[in-house]
Every structure is written in C-alpha cells, then in structure tokens.
Amino acid sequence: MxxxxxxxxxxxxxxxxxxxxxxxxxxxxxxxxxxxxxxxxxxxxxxxxxxxxxxxxxxxxxxxxxxxxxxxxxxxxxxxxxxxxxxxxxxxxxxxxxxxxxxxxxxxxxxxxxxxxxxxxxxxxxxxxxxxxxxxxxxSCNTTGLTRLIYTIKKNFPIKKVRATMIRRVVDPKEDKKGLVNGIQPNPIKLPSHHGPDVQSILPDVNIITAAFKVPTTIMHVHSVAIEMEKDISEEDIKSAFAEEPRIMLFNSEDGFTSTAKIIEFARDLRLRYDLYENAVWEDSIGVVDGEVYVTQAINQESIxxxxxxxxxxxxxxxxxxxxxxxxxxxxxxxxx
Ligand code: NAD
Known part of the structure; x- marks a missing residue:
C-alpha cells in the first residue's frame, strides 16, 4: 500500500x-x-x-x-x-x-x-x-549541487581540500517583490559563506571553504570548484566518475552549451517546467593542474x-x-x- x-x-x-x-x-x-x-x-x-x-x-x-x-x-x-x-x-x-x-x-x-x-x-x-x-x-540547492559533485569524486579518489565560488541567481523566476537589477553582490561580503559548513553537515571530513555572489539572473546558479587531491588524478578519471553518476549530466560547449541560458533551453525541451534535477557539469571545464581538479557546474535551483x-x-x-x-x-x- x-x-x-x-x-x-x-x-x-x-x-x-x-x-x-x-x-x-x-x-x-x-x-x-x-x-x-x-x-x-x-x-x-x-x-x-x-x-x-x-x-x-x-x-x-x-x-x-x-x-x-x-x-x-x-x-x-x-x-x-x-x-x-x-x-x-x-x-x-x-x-x-x-x-x-x-x-x-x-x-x-x-x-x-x-x-x-x-x-x-x-x-x-x-x-x-x-x-x-x-x-x-x-x-539547499547549492549544498545539494556541491555535495553531489564532491561525493562523486571523493568516493573514488581521496580529497585534500575544496575551494568553491558560487555565482547565485538572485531570485527565482516568479519573484516580483525583490531582486538585484544591476549589480554583483558578494553574499556574504566576509568569507566564508555558510555553504561550506552546510556541505560538512553531510560530509563532515571534507575541508571546504566557499564564497558566494548574487547576480541578476533567475534560472541557475553556477559553481566554480577547485579540489586539491591527495593523489595524482587525470581528467579522464574525473570525467568517468561523473559519467557514471546519473544525477550528474555532462554538457559540452562544442554542442552549443555556452551559458546557463543554453542549458535551460535544452531543459525546456526535455522536461516539464524545464526542471533539471541533475548537476549540469561542463565536461570541457574539467581540468587537472598540479594535482588540483577544476570544474564548473550549473544548478537549476528550483528542481535539484x-x-x-x-x-x-x-x-x-x-x-x-x-x-x-x-x-x-x-x-x-x-x-x-
Ligand atoms: P515559496 O515561497 O515558493 O513557497 C513557499 C510556500 O509555502 C508558499 O506556497 C506559501 O504560501 C507557503 N507558506 C507560507 N507560510 C506557510 C506556513 N506557515 N506553513 C506552510 N506553508 C506556508 O518558497 P520555496 O522557494 O518553495 O522554498 C521553500 C523551502 O525550500 C525553503 O526552505 C527554501 O529555502 C527551500 N529551497 C528553495 C529553493 C529555491 O530555489 N526556490 C531551492 C532549494 C530549497
């Protein structure tokens, strides 16, 4: 029943x-x-x-x-x-x-x-x-996106520390009482933001510091993430870890995914209310330099x-x-x- x-x-x-x-x-x-x-x-x-x-x-x-x-x-x-x-x-x-x-x-x-x-x-x-x-x-949406991404790497490869910057949509599309019309707002101004401790409420052993900024857009957040690894790792290792996790979707700029606007246009064709439940990771953003992984992802806050x-x-x-x-x-x- x-x-x-x-x-x-x-x-x-x-x-x-x-x-x-x-x-x-x-x-x-x-x-x-x-x-x-x-x-x-x-x-x-x-x-x-x-x-x-x-x-x-x-x-x-x-x-x-x-x-x-x-x-x-x-x-x-x-x-x-x-x-x-x-x-x-x-x-x-x-x-x-x-x-x-x-x-x-x-x-x-x-x-x-x-x-x-x-x-x-x-x-x-x-x-x-x-x-x-x-x-x-x-x-929250940002913490869900960060936790999924970090856990997907961490379950296969040990992590030393995470530094993430979040560019946050200022409000949801339906809002008409508040917003930020023309500006970029460090939120909070004094670092770190609360998102790092929030990730640690699920993954307590992860060393993470986060910064966040609000920008005048409504459709998605964007995260720029840098992860220092314990051991050597390749771009291919990261790409295959993400490819195996259904709640992460890989996007490529070669397919025309040059911004969140394009990702949402894709989602409009895919789902009711353009709900994108997955982390939208730019595959071609994934890089490894001196044992540090770089990756950029977008998060549809209303549905993740x-x-x-x-x-x-x-x-x-x-x-x-x-x-x-x-x-x-x-x-x-x-x-x-
Ligand atoms: P919302 O304002 O869109 O919806 C809230 C609903 O709750 C409204 O329908 C409102 O009428 C109703 N409500 C008001 N007072 C109530 C009360 N006393 N008891 C029960 N319902 C009441 O808000 P939302 O964006 O859906 O956010 C809901 C929660 O989800 C918040 O904790 C928010 O932080 C979280 N969240 C929001 C998002 C997002 O981007 N919208 C993403 C992840 C998590």
Whole structure:
C-alpha cells in the first residue's frame, strides 16, 4: 500500500515535490496546503490535489474567494505518514511544533537551520543516515549541487581540500517583490559563506571553504570548484566518475552549451517546467593542474532537490534501500536516461 504524504507549502519546491510523488507507486499525495487562494491554489485543485489551509484561521479567506478547502493543516496531518514541509525559510522550524505534537515524521528544506532535524540529507552521500528517522532536512540547492559533485569524486579518489565560488541567481523566476537589477553582490561580503559548513553537515571530513555572489539572473546558479587531491588524478578519471553518476549530466560547449541560458533551453525541451534535477557539469571545464581538479557546474535551483525529497521519504519510512530508491526515483523522474 502506498504511504500517505502531505505537502505543507505548495510553492516553488512544494508543487514539484507533489508532482514527483504522484509519479511514484509506493507513495501518494493526500493533500497540499496554501496560505491564500491564489492562482497556485487554484492550479493545485485543477491538478486533482486536495487543498488544505496552511494557517487554520485562513479557511474563511479561501471560502470567501469561492475556493473549497478540505480542512486545515492539522486535519491533513492526521491522515498522513509523513509531511514534506516546503514552507518559506525559517517557517519550517515553527511548523515543527505541530509535527511533534501530532507525532508525524517530517522532511524540512534547506532554508531551515541544520538543527531543525536529526540528519541533513543527500541521497547519494548519506541515504542510510536518514533510515527510520523522525526529522530530516534536505539541504539547499547549492549544498545539494556541491555535495553531489564532491561525493562523486571523493568516493573514488581521496580529497585534500575544496575551494568553491558560487555565482547565485538572485531570485527565482516568479519573484516580483525583490531582486538585484544591476549589480554583483558578494553574499556574504566576509568569507566564508555558510555553504561550506552546510556541505560538512553531510560530509563532515571534507575541508571546504566557499564564497558566494548574487547576480541578476533567475534560472541557475553556477559553481566554480577547485579540489586539491591527495593523489595524482587525470581528467579522464574525473570525467568517468561523473559519467557514471546519473544525477550528474555532462554538457559540452562544442554542442552549443555556452551559458546557463543554453542549458535551460535544452531543459525546456526535455522536461516539464524545464526542471533539471541533475548537476549540469561542463565536461570541457574539467581540468587537472598540479594535482588540483577544476570544474564548473550549473544548478537549476528550483528542481535539484526534488529527487532528494523522494529518496528521503523512502529512507525515513524504510520503503527501500539506498540503491533501490535512487534507481526508482531516477527512473520515474527520467534522470540519467
Ligand atoms: P515559496 O515561497 O515558493 O513557497 C513557499 C510556500 O509555502 C508558499 O506556497 C506559501 O504560501 C507557503 N507558506 C507560507 N507560510 C506557510 C506556513 N506557515 N506553513 C506552510 N506553508 C506556508 O518558497 P520555496 O522557494 O518553495 O522554498 C521553500 C523551502 O525550500 C525553503 O526552505 C527554501 O529555502 C527551500 N529551497 C528553495 C529553493 C529555491 O530555489 N526556490 C531551492 C532549494 C530549497
């Protein structure tokens, strides 16, 4: 029988998580929540999701807009085995009180501090640590991208240290209240950025320092990564390690992939909402100089964490082991095909 899942916060991440769950045989979306009766709420109903009010006293706001809700988040939580909290940054920690009260397992997203959960999660790097857990945090888009890349190298070749610079999209494409129109913002100005410690919440033995800058673009982040290796390694070693990992996709400038704009144009033809669940690594960026590996990758922030949320559900509810779950998630989301 399929396990029952709630999605609390049907926004950028929540709608994608709900659609990905709908593609799995071993889990089902019982309901999704919204705080207001906007176009997203109407679309959720149109797609067949049962809609609940994320904030109980908003039920009347939905009703006066003519939108029928099935109840409140509390009603929804009573029907499910697990909730995927996709509420805005820091709200997940507030929502946790309700999950604890009702004894529901919960997955949080990367906008929460790591202490919100017992485990910070990345499927290929530490699936086993989430098995049977009550609270798990799927790390942010940047941390997911970095962790996948570093783990894929590290599992075959020992690493001495990592230095990474992240050029971050300033906001998601749907935003109209904030942004950066004409500037490059060091974020933070004083180094290092929080991304290094966040990677260490999954890979504690990795020596990593990160810097980050926001730029006026909405579609992807770009990471420039330098990895000092313990032993000699060749470009071919790195390329074949990446080629064997389905959650990393290799792109080549010879094929016309000269920027994130071209990668997203490719993804538009490939997937619903141009969701690119994979790290987009430029194959021809891979270089080795004096025992140091250089590589550049792009990350579609809206979709990279979606497969991780599906695997986290399976780990926490002990539905499948690591290999089986990742294989099934990859198959259903058409990752690596
Ligand atoms: P979003 O603003 O697009 O969606 C959040 C949703 O939560 C909205 O539908 C909002 O109505 C709803 N909401 C508001 N208050 C709520 C409450 N009290 N309880 C439940 N729901 C509530 O945000 P998002 O971009 O989807 O981000 C969600 C989480 O995912 C954050 O932790 C964020 O850091 C993380 N994340 C975002 C991205 C990204 O690029 N968008 C990538 C990775 C991780």
């Amino acid at each position: 399929a396990v029952k899942v709630a999605v609390n916060g049907y926004g950028t991440i929540g709608k994608r998580v709900a659609d990905a769950i709908s593609l799995q045989k071993d889990m089902e979306v019982v309901g999704v929540t919204k705080t207001k009766p906007d176009f997203d709420a109407k679309m959720a109903i149109k797609k067949g999701y049962r809609l609940y009010a994320a904030i109980p006293d908003r039920v009347k706001v939905f009703e006066s807009a003519g939108l029928e809700v099935e109840g409140t988040i509390e009603d929804l939580l009573k029907e499910v085995d697990i909730v995927v909290d996709c509420s805005p940054n820091k709200i997940g920690a507030e929502n946790k009180k309700l999950y604890e009260k009702l004894g529901v397992k919960a997955i949080f997203q990367g906008g929460e501090k790591k202490d919100v959960a017992e485990v910070s999660f990345n499927a290929i790097a530490n699936y086993e640590e989430a098995v049977g857990k009550q609270f798990v945090r799927v790390v 964490v979606i497969p991780e949320n599906i695997d986290a559900i399976r780990a926490m509810l002990e539905l499948m082991d690591k290999e089986e779950s990742i294989k099934e998630t990859n198959r259903t989301l058409k990752i690596g095909v």
